[in-house]
Amino acid sequence: MIVSDIKIDLELDCKGMFCPMPIVQLKKATKNMKPGQVLRLVATDPGSKRDVPAWADKTGNEILDSREEVKEFMFIIKVN
Amino acid sequence: MAIIVHSGTLDKLYPVFMLASTGGSMDMDVHLFFTFWGLNALKKGGMESAKLPGVMSLGTGMMKGKIKSVGVPSLPELLEMTRMTEKVTIYACSTTMAMMDVPKEQLIPEVDEIVGAASFLAIAMDADVQLFI
Numbered sequence: 032m033i034v035s036d037i038k039i040d041l042e043l044d045c046k047g048m049f050c051p052m053p054i055v056q057l058k059k060a061t062k063n064m065k066p067g068q069v070l071r072l073v074a075t076d077p078g079s080k081r082d083v084p085a086w087a088d089k090t091g092n093e094i095l096d097s098r099e100e101v102k103e104f105m106f107i108i109k110v111n
Numbered sequence: 112m113a114i115i116v117h118s119g120t121l122d123k124l125y126p127v128f129m130l131a132s133t134g135g136s137m138d139m140d141v142h143l144f145f146t147f148w149g150l151n152a153l154k155k156g157g158m159e160s161a162k163l164p165g166v167m168s169l170g171t172g173m174m175k176g177k178i179k180s181v182g183v184p185s186l187p188e189l190l191e192m193t194r195m196t197e198k199v200t201i202y203a204c205s206t207t208m209a210m211m212d213v214p215k216e217q218l219i220p221e222v223d224e225i226v227g228a229a230s231f232l233a234i235a236m237d238a239d240v241q242l243f244i
Contacts, residue, residue: 049183051133055192058136089137 037069037095037107045074046103053079054086057108061092064110069095072106079104113142113231113238116149120164121171121186124152127244128189134240135196142238144231146204149244150211153203153218158186190221202226 043060045053053074060070072083080099083106087094096107112134116127127143134141151157162168178185184192193199200223208214208225215225224230235241 047182049181051129051136051189051192052182052184054133054136055195058196086137089139 039071040068041070043070043072045072047075049076050078050082054082057086061110066111068110070108072108074104075102112139112240113235115243116143116145117147118244119148119151119161121161122163123244124161124186128186128193131199132189132192135193135198139198141199142234144202144204146207150203150207150213153222154213155217155219158190161186194221
């Protein structure tokens with residue numbers, strides 16, 4: 032699957048937020064999503080680089096793609 | 112995750128609620144057992160009036176200002192986030208309530224249960240993460 036072709040169902044902007052906020056927002060957002068839907072998260076907290084994969088691993092959601100740009104971390108997450 | 116919340120100072124309550132809100136968001140069952148000074152945080156208005164420990168208490172306002180300026184939520188806001196996850200249970204220690212003359216009516220409505228050590232230990236035995244803060 033080509034990542035750029037993935038349909039994003041929800042954009043979650045967590046720029047400027049620090050731990051634990053991006054994870055709490057992620058939980059809040061995915062709670063109302065259906066299995067198979069896709070969310071894109073952008074965060075600036077350096078902790079999110081490892082925190083978001085840890086969250087996905089424990090909650091059974093799937094990271095389809097992640098990218099690190101200048102002071103920004105982007106994740107595309109499929110909700111299961 | 113089972114946490115004994117023994118301290119009621121700002122610097123200790125922050126890690127408690129950061130771990131609880133994150134744990135709940137990670138679908139972990141989180142159990143917070145408030146005892147001794149920790150119980151103060153469960154009194155109405157207690158969370159808002161938590162200070163830094165000892166002589167550092169003078170710097171509480173400055174610390175709260177810094178916390179706010181970087182966009183970190185306040186303790187009451189973090190408490191609300193733990194409720195949102197529906198995975199966090201809050202217990203008040205019955206003995207501490209008696210020792211410190213804190214009747215149930217003085218506690219915030221977020222307190223789920225009033226229990227003793229046996230209840231906490233039964234939970235802690237089955238928890239993968241046990242902390243004392």
